Amino acid sequence: MSLLKLTVSSLAVVAASAGVAAARDNIQTAGSSTVLPYATIVAEAFGENFDFPTPVVESGGSGAGRKKLCEGVGENTIDIANSSSRIKQSDIDLCAQNGVNEIMEVRIGYDGIVFASDIGGPDFAFTPADWFNALAAQIVVDGQVVANPNGRWNQVNPALPDQPILAFIPGTKHGTREVFDEKVIVAGCEESGAMEAFAAANGGDEDKAHDMCMALRTDGASVDIDGDYTETLSRIDANKNAIGVFGLSFYQNNTDKLKVATMSDVVPSVETIASGDYPVSRPLFFYVKMAHLDVIPGLQEYVEFFVSDEMAGPDGPLAAYGLVSDPELAATQDMIANRVPMGPLSN
Amino acid sequence: MTDATAPEAAPPEPGSLFAPDARTRRRNAAERRFRAYGLGAVILSILALVLLLTSVIGNGAGAFRQTFIAIPVTLDAAIVDPRGNRDIEEMKKVTTIGYGRQLEASMVAAVAAAGLQSEGISDKDIAGLLSKEAAAGLRNRVLADPELVGQTVEVRALANGRVDGFFKGRVTMESAALDSNITPEQLVLAQRLREAGLITIAFNPQFLFGPDASELRPEAAGLGVAILGSAYMMFIVLVLALPIGVAASIYLEEFAPKNRWTDLIEVNISNLAAVPSIVFGILGLAIFINFMGLPQSAPIVGGLVLTLMTLPTIIIATRASLKAVPPSIRDAALGVGASKMQAIFHHVLPLAMPGILTGTIIGLAQALGETAPLLLIGMVAFVREFPAAPPEGFFDPASALPVQVFNFTQRADPAFVERASGAIIVLLVFLVAMNTVAIILRRRFERRW
Numbered sequence: 001m002s003l004l005k006l007t008v009s010s011l012a013v014v015a016a017s018a019g020v021a022a023a024r025d026n027i028q029t030a031g032s033s034t035v036l037p038y039a040t041i042v043a044e045a046f047g048e049n050f051d052f053p054t055p056v057v058e059s060g061g062s063g064a065g066r067k068k069l070c071e072g073v074g075e076n077t078i079d080i081a082n083s084s085s086r087i088k089q090s091d092i093d094l095c096a097q098n099g100v101n102e103i104m105e106v107r108i109g110y111d112g113i114v115f116a117s118d119i120g121g122p123d124f125a126f127t128p129a130d131w132f133n134a135l136a137a138q139i140v141v142d143g144q145v146v147a148n149p150n151g152r153w154n155q156v157n158p159a160l161p162d163q164p165i166l167a168f169i170p171g172t173k174h175g176t177r178e179v180f181d182e183k184v185i186v187a188g189c190e191e192s193g194a195m196e197a198f199a200a201a202n203g204g205d206e207d208k209a210h211d212m213c214m215a216l217r218t219d220g221a222s223v224d225i226d227g228d229y230t231e232t233l234s235r236i237d238a239n240k241n242a243i244g245v246f247g248l249s250f251y252q253n254n255t256d257k258l259k260v261a262t263m264s265d266v267v268p269s270v271e272t273i274a275s276g277d278y279p280v281s282r283p284l285f286f287y288v289k290m291a292h293l294d295v296i297p298g299l300q301e302y303v304e305f306f307v308s309d310e311m312a313g314p315d316g317p318l319a320a321y322g323l324v325s326d327p328e329l330a331a332t333q334d335m336i337a338n339r340v341p342m343g344p345l346s347n
Numbered sequence: 348m349t350d351a352t353a354p355e356a357a358p359p360e361p362g363s364l365f366a367p368d369a370r371t372r373r374r375n376a377a378e379r380r381f382r383a384y385g386l387g388a389v390i391l392s393i394l395a396l397v398l399l400l401t402s403v404i405g406n407g408a409g410a411f412r413q414t415f416i417a418i419p420v421t422l423d424a425a426i427v428d429p430r431g432n433r434d435i436e437e438m439k440k441v442t443t444i445g446y447g448r449q450l451e452a453s454m455v456a457a458v459a460a461a462g463l464q465s466e467g468i469s470d471k472d473i474a475g476l477l478s479k480e481a482a483a484g485l486r487n488r489v490l491a492d493p494e495l496v497g498q499t500v501e502v503r504a505l506a507n508g509r510v511d512g513f514f515k516g517r518v519t520m521e522s523a524a525l526d527s528n529i530t531p532e533q534l535v536l537a538q539r540l541r542e543a544g545l546i547t548i549a550f551n552p553q554f555l556f557g558p559d560a561s562e563l564r565p566e567a568a569g570l571g572v573a574i575l576g577s578a579y580m581m582f583i584v585l586v587l588a589l590p591i592g593v594a595a596s597i598y599l600e601e602f603a604p605k606n607r608w609t610d611l612i613e614v615n616i617s618n619l620a621a622v623p624s625i626v627f628g629i630l631g632l633a634i635f636i637n638f639m640g641l642p643q644s645a646p647i648v649g650g651l652v653l654t655l656m657t658l659p660t661i662i663i664a665t666r667a668s669l670k671a672v673p674p675s676i677r678d679a680a681l682g683v684g685a686s687k688m689q690a691i692f693h694h695v696l697p698l699a700m701p702g703i704l705t706g707t708i709i710g711l712a713q714a715l716g717e718t719a720p721l722l723l724i725g726m727v728a729f730v731r732e733f734p735a736a737p738p739e740g741f742f743d744p745a746s747a748l749p750v751q752v753f754n755f756t757q758r759a760d761p762a763f764v765e766r767a768s769g770a771i772i773v774l775l776v777f778l779v780a781m782n783t784v785a786i787i788l789r790r791r792f793e794r795r796w
Binding site for chain 2: 230
């Protein structure tokens with residue numbers, strides 16, 4: 001019977017192949033699914049134009065990517081973490097604990113968050129206060145803190161269409177949700193004066209008021225989407241009354257299906273986000289493990305290529321896809337050329 | 348058994364044997380009802396299958412055919428070799444963006460040469476009909492053969508995803524008017540180019556053999572790396588899980604003493620078969636990557652994880668088929684003086700082979716479609732480099748077929764929907780092929796007593 005032979009030879013194959021496991025020659029990155037499309041565009045162009053292999057780009061979320069980056073130094077750890085929110089002190093501590101001491105922070109540009117509904121529906125012109133009054137669990141009516149009574153958008157603001165409130169917002173694991181909470185819900189809470197009322201109701205406790213602002217209603221008007229924007233899009237397709245939260249680039253690729261809403265009378269676009277007129281935007285980052293810079297071939301070149309004017313500039317392919325180019329790109333390029341590690345977090 | 352009825356205790360009621368009495372009618376009606384339920388269940392599952400297949404094939408069949416644009420390109424030395432010394436290293440400095448400009452000029456010239464009106468449409472829009480992949484293809488071609496500089500070459504490149512969608516009916520004039528990535532004027536031009544024969548629709552081998560592509564060029568995305576990665580993993584699973592699984596089952600079934608320990612092992616194997624696959628991924632991350640230091644995103648780790656996942660399936664199937672071999676065969680072998688090992692390897696195992704192979708192939712098919720454990724070991728990734736030939740290739744990053752389906756469905760561009768369904772079709776073809784092999788093997792080696 002050849003069974004024994006088969007076993008022995010297969011084990012031999014595995015053992016032999018373990019011996020040939022050579023030094024890694026490709027760059028490995030992981031992290032935010034918002035940064036993923038940009039990273040794949042750069043990786044693809046990098047593989048085509050340089051003699052290095054195309055980097056491997058994993059998604060999995062900003063937090064997961066940063067955690068992986070901080071697992072340690074060595075060939076079986078990743079080189080770059082893509083992140084749609086800034087690194088946290090807890091990540092830096094974890095890094096330091098695992099011997100990852102020097103990290104380079106690279107800001108690649110800005111990303112807008114847009115509100116869009118089905119192309120056949122009415123036009124919407126929102127303010128952050130509208131969103132707060134539509135989605136918060138408790139709002140202020142005539143000076144009283146009450147459970148949110150609004151069922152239709154025109155109850156929130158008579159200028160809005162007479163349509164039931166139904167919003168698909170990113171789930172809490174998404175970096176986009178953080179921005180939505182801060183720049184829309186909390187901003188709206190302050191704008192509508194509810195923040196003060198909440199603080200007054202809690203004896204001046206502002207943290208408590210902040211939490212009350214961010215508590216969203218749970219009666220089905222606000223639906224958390226844990227999947228990607230494609231899921232939000234198909235949910236809107238199935239329910240034409242809904243409004244969804246998308247990244248600007250996703251909207252730009254689906255302008256034939258979605259109608260975008262204005263925020264504080266500003267239409268979201270690459271220009272209005274770059275000028276700062278459109279309020280709901282955030283910077284996108286990636287973090288480089290500096291100990292790998294001279295170990296993994298092509299890493300320095302990849303990082304330089306990512307933020308080169310050719311790629312991340314206002315006329316580059318990343319801007320064409322929806323990235324809002326960073327006006328301070330030149331400073332970032334200098335920082336990379338000089339290999340400046342990031343300092344301690346300022347706040 | 349089925350037609351044996353219990354004799355009735357009471358004396359039979361007088362009446363005709365041909366005209367059924369009330370009780371017989373009731374029993375017959377119950378049987379008819381039950382048949383109807385069964386038939387209904389079968390019809391329902393067939394409907395679900397048909398619905399799934401039509402949706403997948405309807406969406407995905409288009410992925411195998413793609414729109415191509417063929418134009419003559421005169422390679423201007425001023426663009427592709429600015430120093431003019433045909434030195435490869437110098438020429439490599441010209442990026443795909445430079446080649447993009449070259450293609451733009453050629454595309455505009457080709458449109459003009461075809462005598463097509465192109466007012467109200469910029470040069471950039473004309474070049475926009477081409478896939479962004481085209482520049483990379485041209486660059487590789489020139490770098491492979493620098494003699495081409497200065498000559499006119501025929502370039503057959505993929506068309507942009509939206510243009511392709513237009514010919515497949517996904518993009519219409521109305522949607523293009525709203526779409527920021529394409530204009531109706533471009534589609535009109537595309538239609539005219541099609542009539543002029545510059546645009547053709549043909550089978551697209553790149554979908555099966557090419558690597559994945561970024562969001563800017565959905566038309567170029569292919570399954571090559573994923574198919575290769577899946578093949579490597581299946582090979583590793585086969586060479587590891589089959590011998591280990593069969594050896595374990597033979598020992599447990601034929602040699603192991605029946606005591607509390609073997610009972611415990613048996614229960615654990617059955618439980619392992621029901622463990623959610625993501626658990627094996629966590630195990631793989633902890634042991635193979637963090638402890639053993641194997642590389643991330645590599646088929647070797649994927650294969651090892653899937654081996655662990657497949658082992659219980661193979662052990663259970665093998666033990667069942669060993670049990671099904673009649674004891675008389677063992678007894679006869681032992682009776683004529685064979686040792687226990689001879690009896691098993693010469694007589695029992697060959698008879699159990701069809702069952703073992705079927706179990707193995709079903710286990711492999713299950714492993715082929717698995718995504719969850721691969722998520723944790725870094726295989727759910729954008730990988731464009733083909734892994735090398737084995738054994739080195741086992742350690743190179745690769746993707747896998749189900750992972751590619753998952754990746755495609757997450758992309759923003761609507762053209763990826765077609766790609767995802769196309770990838771599902773490829774995956775289904777592999778599964779059907781594997782199951783067919785399982786059936787053929789079972790038929791061929793099956794023995795009856």
